[in-house]
Amino acid sequence: MTEFQNNKRILIFSDQSYLLQANEKVRELTEEGYQCEVVSMPVSSNKAEQLLAQQPLGSLVWIYSEEDSAQAIEYAARNAGFSKNEIWINKSSEQNTRIFCSQCHHINEISSAEMFECERCHIKLDPSNHYSIYHKS
Amino acid sequence: MSVKAEQFPFPFTEDRYAYSNNSSLQKPARSVTMTDRYLEEIQLKRELLQANHQRCFRSLPLSLESQWEAMRRIFNELAENEPEHFSFEKRGNEYRFQNLLLGEEERFKYRDLSSIERQPLDIAGRHVQEDLIIMGDRHDGLFLEAGQLCFPSNWSLTFVLGMDFKSIHTPVPGITHKDFIGKVERFISRIRQNEAWERKNWSMTISNKLDTPLETYANWGKLRLQVTDENVGELVHLRVEVQRLLRLPLTNDILFTIHTYLLSLNDLIRNDLWLKRLYTTIQFLSDDIAEYKGIALYKNELMQFLEKTLSEKGISL
Numbered sequence: 001m002t003e004f005q006n007n008k009r010i011l012i013f014s015d016q017s018y019l020l021q022a023n024e025k026v027r028e029l030t031e032e033g034y035q036c037e038v039v040s041m042p043v044s045s046n047k048a049e050q051l052l053a054q055q056p057l058g059s060l061v062w063i064y065s066e067e068d069s070a071q072a073i074e075y076a077a078r079n080a081g082f083s084k085n086e087i088w089i090n091k092s093s094e095q096n097t098r099i100f101c102s103q104c105h106h107i108n109e110i111s112s113a114e115m116f117e118c119e120r121c122h123i124k125l126d127p128s129n130h131y132s133i134y135h136k137s
Numbered sequence: 138m139s140v141k142a143e144q145f146p147f148p149f150t151e152d153r154y155a156y157s158n159n160s161s162l163q164k165p166a167r168s169v170t171m172t173d174r175y176l177e178e179i180q181l182k183r184e185l186l187q188a189n190h191q192r193c194f195r196s197l198p199l200s201l202e203s204q205w206e207a208m209r210r211i212f213n214e215l216a217e218n219e220p221e222h223f224s225f226e227k228r229g230n231e232y233r234f235q236n237l238l239l240g241e242e243e244r245f246k247y248r249d250l251s252s253i254e255r256q257p258l259d260i261a262g263r264h265v266q267e268d269l270i271i272m273g274d275r276h277d278g279l280f281l282e283a284g285q286l287c288f289p290s291n292w293s294l295t296f297v298l299g300m301d302f303k304s305i306h307t308p309v310p311g312i313t314h315k316d317f318i319g320k321v322e323r324f325i326s327r328i329r330q331n332e333a334w335e336r337k338n339w340s341m342t343i344s345n346k347l348d349t350p351l352e353t354y355a356n357w358g359k360l361r362l363q364v365t366d367e368n369v370g371e372l373v374h375l376r377v378e379v380q381r382l383l384r385l386p387l388t389n390d391i392l393f394t395i396h397t398y399l400l401s402l403n404d405l406i407r408n409d410l411w412l413k414r415l416y417t418t419i420q421f422l423s424d425d426i427a428e429y430k431g432i433a434l435y436k437n438e439l440m441q442f443l444e445k446t447l448s449e450k451g452i453s454l
């Protein structure tokens with residue numbers, strides 16, 4: 001997340017199930033000199049848009065939530081003028097990671113980043129951090 | 138599929154190698170060129186497209202406009218620069234492209250999808266040696282929106298479809314250092330209409346295989362382990378990609394073309410200057426780049442071969 005280093009203000013949206021994780025992150029970030037504000041979800045899209053619009057230029061938006069509501073916030077943030085690089089969506093380490101098979105293009109859902117075998121073509125895969133927003137994997 | 142040494146675009150202008158924006162403005166602006174390997178390479182491309190169409194051609198629907206523009210541009214260029222081999226005529230909205238080398242023609246009504254059987258970029262690419270990529274220039278950056286890619290150097294078109302320019306380059310070691318890749322993206326976004334820039338990228342391939350996609354790495358990657366002191370000159374090829382960036386004036390998107398050349402070390406070392414430059418480049422190559430380019434596995438054999446040849450030829454550095 002090197003792109004974020006010089007930015008100081010972070011608006012964090014989190015739904016109940018992620019609050020602990022989000023708060024933990026806030027502690028870390030505050031120590032690193034970031035100003036964080038946590039908004040707990042659900043939140044109406046009007047309210048979200050209003051909060052987003054109030055953020056100073058260069059702020060960041062972090063979203064801790066499941067896919068659908070995360071997308072709604074992301075959409076609101078894009079409408080409010082945030083660029084893709086300024087929005088980060090929780091890819092929880094407890095959830096499965098989607099790994100794109102470099103040989104057969106099958107997307108495997110796995111829980112660790114160790115070497116594993118693609119469930120479709122059985123080639124051995126050693127996951128890298130090359131991430132596609134398009135394939136979400 | 139190696140090319141003759143006279144047609145080989147040797148990439149090193151200095152004795153050291155570092156990533157740099159080594160692009161230069163082309164006059165006249167060309168996006169495609171031909172070598173005497175034309176017929177063989179076109180045949181290989183067509184076989185690959187036939188056998189693995191999904192791997193070699195991908196597009197997002199929003200790329201269609203630029204695809205049309207790119208096809209017309211490419212056919213125009215071919216007819217203008219190689220009139221003995223190609224012709225391109227327009228009557229109203231109807232176009233006819235003739236490829237005399239292949240005895241084929243393409244007819245279409247511009248921007249009328251019902252007049253063609255394949256997508257425009259997939260048609261155009263079948264007549265040129267280059268791989269073709271459309272980078273959509275959106276307000277927040279460049280995105281890979283379509284491509285016909287038969288000869289990639291260890292990457293997957295399917296994986297990077299829809300990806301932004303910076304993310305495409307994530308695997309390249311050190312590429313974000315001093316915001317190098319950010320600067321390159323800004324450079325591309327400033328390319329003006331109809332301007333074409335050219336740069337050379339290099340790597341090494343074992344054997345003269347042009348098609349080395351990520352998808353078949355399991356087949357060709359292992360050849361790197363087969364390099365020995367005896368076969369290095371024959372097996373190892375310098376692989377150069379002449380890459381061109383052209384701004385399409387109507388859609389404002391970028392047509393990125395990649396013309397790949399291979400030359401075996403045995404052919405390369407006939408040229409003393411090339412031998413010397415290759416040697417010093419490999420010598421000073423950082424470990425992470427050698428690893429990324431897959432050279433680390435046979436670097437010792439490679440260096441010994443080059444040193445031996447230098448001393449046999451009595452060349453001092």
Ligand code: HEM
Pocket residue numbers: 156157158159160270272281291292293297305306308309321325336338339340382391393429430
């Ligand atoms: C706009 C079109 C471009 C596209 C679609 C593109 C795409 C790619 C891809 C797919 C790779 C391989 C990444 C991997 O290993 O997965 C790559 C490598 C690379 N690209 Fe680009 N690129 C473009 C333009 C440029 C430009 C203009 C530059 C520099 C001025 C550049 C510099 C590099 C470098 C240095 C590498 C590493 C090559 C090596 O060491 O073998 N690229 N590019």
